[in-house]
Amino acid sequence: MSASGRGDELWMDEVRMQEVRMEEALRLARLAEVAGEVPVGAVVVCEGVIVGRGWNQVISTSDPTAHAEMQALREAARQLGNYRLPGCQLYVTLEPCAMCAGAIVHARIQRLVFGARDPKAGAAGSIFEVINHPALNHRLEVVEGVLAGRCQEILQSFFRERRGAD
Numbered sequence: 001m002s003a004s005g006r007g008d009e010l011w012m013d014e015v016r017m018q019e020v021r022m023e024e025a026l027r028l029a030r031l032a033e034v035a036g037e038v039p040v041g042a043v044v045v046c047e048g049v050i051v052g053r054g055w056n057q058v059i060s061t062s063d064p065t066a067h068a069e070m071q072a073l074r075e076a077a078r079q080l081g082n083y084r085l086p087g088c089q090l091y092v093t094l095e096p097c098a099m100c101a102g103a104i105v106h107a108r109i110q111r112l113v114f115g116a117r118d119p120k121a122g123a124a125g126s127i128f129e130v131i132n133h134p135a136l137n138h139r140l141e142v143v144e145g146v147l148a149g150r151c152q153e154i155l156q157s158f159f160r161e162r163r164g165a166d
Contacts, residue, residue, distance in 0.1 A: 018113055021045060021091040022147045025115070028055040028068065029093045029154055035060055039154045042068040042092040044076035044085065044109075051088070052076030068092060069100040073107055084108045093151040095122035095144070101130035104140070111141040115151025 021043055028041025032055035044052035054071025058064055069092050077083045089111040090104060096114065101123035104112060112124060112131060123130040124142055132139050 018091070018143065018146045021050070021089075022093070022113065022115055022151070024050065024053070025068075025091045025093045026147065026150060026154065028053055029151075032056040032068065033154065033158055039158050040068040040092065040094045042072040042090060044072045044088050044090050046076065046080065046085065046088040051079045065099065067097065067100050068094075069096050070103060073103055073109075077107070086110060089113060091146070093147075094118050094155065095124050095126055096131070097121045098123040098128055098130050101128070105131065105136055105138050108138055109140055111143065113143040113146050115144075115146055115148050116155065117144065117148075 024043050025041040028043070029039040030041075032041065033039035035057070037056040037059055039056070041055045042053070043050050052072040052075035054068045054073070054075065056068050057066040057071060069090060072090065073085070076085055076088060085107045087110050090109050091113045093115045095116065095118040096104060096112070097118070098121070114124065117126045119126050121127060124144070125131070131142055
């Protein structure tokens with residue numbers, strides 16, 4: 001096998017691993033949906049292991065900061081014993097808002113992987129560019145569009161149902 005063939009295999013392995021992790025974030029998003037929350041899920045991965053999980057819980061906790069990303073970052077920080085999470089990746093079904101993007105930068109996440117763009121509040125390029133703003137001292141890799149169709153569908157379905165119930 002050629003060297004380029006092995007490189008293709010490694011790339012495909014990485015893509016598949018991103019999809020597996022996004023599947024877990026989607027599973028968590030469904031927990032939020034069942035609870036009547038906006039269906040967003042997130043996982044933090046460090047050294048190949050999920051160390052933080054979260055889903056939107058703003059309504060159930062009466063906490064405006066209880067976004068999926070914040071929940072996952074908090075759990076990962078507790079698990080690892082450090083508010084800094086260098087070398088870790090965050091997988092989230094929806095592009096982070098400005099609050100979550102700020103926390104991601106502050107935590108020194110190495111890579112953000114998200115599914116669907118958020119055209120109303122996205123802070124990784126859709127509306128704002130908080131994630132890799134040139135004035136900030138931390139840069140991270142951003143991968144967007146992993147299982148985007150499924151991530152977008154769960155949100156659209158949730159809001160269609162809510163509009164129909166009103």
